[in-house]
Amino acid sequence: EVQLVESGGGLVQPGGSLRLSCAASGFTFSSYDMHWVRQATGKGLEWVSAIGTAGDTYYPGSVKGRFTISRENAKNSLYLQMNSLRAGDTAVYYCARAQPGYGDYDYWGQGTLVTVSS
Amino acid sequence: EIVLTQSPATLSLSPGERATLSCRASQSVSSYLAWYQQKPGQAPRLLIYDASNRATGIPARFSGSGSGTDFTLTISSLEPEDFAVYYCQQRSNWPRGWTFGQGTKVEIK
Numbered sequence: 001e002v003q004l005v006e007s008g009g010g011l012v013q014p015g016g017s018l019r020l021s022c023a024a025s026g027f028t029f030s031s032y033d034m035h036w037v038r039q040a041t042g043k044g045l046e047w048v049s050a051i052g053t054a055g056d057t058y059y060p061g062s063v064k065g066r067f068t069i070s071r072e073n074a075k076n077s078l079y080l081q082m083n084s085l086r087a088g089d090t091a092v093y094y095c096a097r098a099q100p101g102y103g104d105y106d107y108w109g110q111g112t113l114v115t116v117s118s
Numbered sequence: 119e120i121v122l123t124q125s126p127a128t129l130s131l132s133p134g135e136r137a138t139l140s141c142r143a144s145q146s147v148s149s150y151l152a153w154y155q156q157k158p159g160q161a162p163r164l165l166i167y168d169a170s171n172r173a174t175g176i177p178a179r180f181s182g183s184g185s186g187t188d189f190t191l192t193i194s195s196l197e198p199e200d201f202a203v204y205y206c207q208q209r210s211n212w213p214r215g216w217t218f219g220q221g222t223k224v225e226i227k
Contacts, residue, residue, distance in 0.1 A: 035216075045154075045162065045205055045218040060215050094161055102168060103209045103216075104152040108161035 002026040002107045004095050009112030016085050016116070022078040022095030022109055030073040033098040035105065036080050038091035038114075048093070049080060063089075085116045120144055122206050122219035130227040137193040139222045141206035146186045150210040153182055153191045156221075157202045165204075166191065193224075201226050 008020040020036070036048040049069040050058045057069050068081040078095050092113050096105035121144040131137055141151065149169040154162035164173040166182035169189060179194040193200055206219040 044220045045207075047216040047218070050215075058215065099164075099167065103150075104164055104167040104173075104207070105154075105162070106164050106173060108163075110161055 002097070004097065004107055004109035006093065006095055006109045006112040009093065009114045011115045011117065012085055013118050014086060014116055017081070017083045018085065018114060020080040020082070020093055020095075020112060020114070022080075024076045024078065024095075024097075027097070029071075029076040032100065033103070034069075034071060034078045035096045035098060036069060036078075036093055037096055037105070037108075038089075038093045039111075040091040043091075046091075050098070051078070082114070085114075087116050090114060090116045119215075120147060120208055120210065120217055122208055122217055124204075124206060124219035124222045126222060127220075128223045128225060130225050131196055132227045133196050133198055135196050137191075137196055137200070137224055139191040139193075139204055139224070141184075141189040141191070141219050143187045143189075143208060147208040147210035149185050150208055151182075151184070151189050152207045152209070153180075154205045154207065155200075155202045156205065162205065196224070200224065 003025045005023045012018050033052050035050045051069045066084045070079045092111040094111045095109045097107040099106045123142045125140045151169045153166040156162040170182045181192045183190050203221045203223045205221050209216045
């Protein structure tokens with residue numbers, strides 16, 4: 001059974017940093033592109049970052065230069081290092097697996113809440 | 119950036135009725151469009167990929183159509199578990215990123 005379990009969320013002050021983790025199981029992690037998607041309370045979904053099987057990384061302009069996605073295939077783990085956090089980064093952060101050849105998200109984690117507030 | 123506009127924002131229907139949800143792209147996304155369902159407190163679930171392909175385990179009452187800029191998600195006969203928020207997503211300009219629509223809430227009338 002495919003499982004994605006996020007951790008590392010919490011309360012952080014503006015300007016602070018946080019590192020999210022996503023533990024994957026039930027599939028060959030190294031063979032899949034992986035993404036982070038966030039959702040502010042009561043709002044829609046926003047793509048945050050992606051990492052390919054070769055370690056290539058991609059970001060939208062809203063987080064580029066502040067967030068870093070990485071993966072450790074030996075540990076079946078995905079990470080998101082978030083620096084210079086702002087109130088607007090407050091959201092539930094989901095990790096998601098991209099379908100090979102299609103890129104749509106066929107599995108999602110349950111999410112971890114990040115709150116940026118003083 | 120490609121903008122996806124979903125309509126209506128809210129759809130009020132009764133169980134057994136047909137639901138038709140629209141997603142319009144600001145420029146062509148070919149067939150690179152997916153639909154997700156999200157229930158309160160849950161992660162989204164993939165329903166449709168590449169505009170018209172049902173994901174694994176998705177009931178046949180869900181169908182997708184369209185290409186280019188105009189797409190439709192149809193639920194042929196609403197079941198009680200179908201009342202949720204639905205999002206469309208495009209991936210046509212990868213690797214510049216994916217974008218989502220703002221969502222359509224299907225609520226019980």
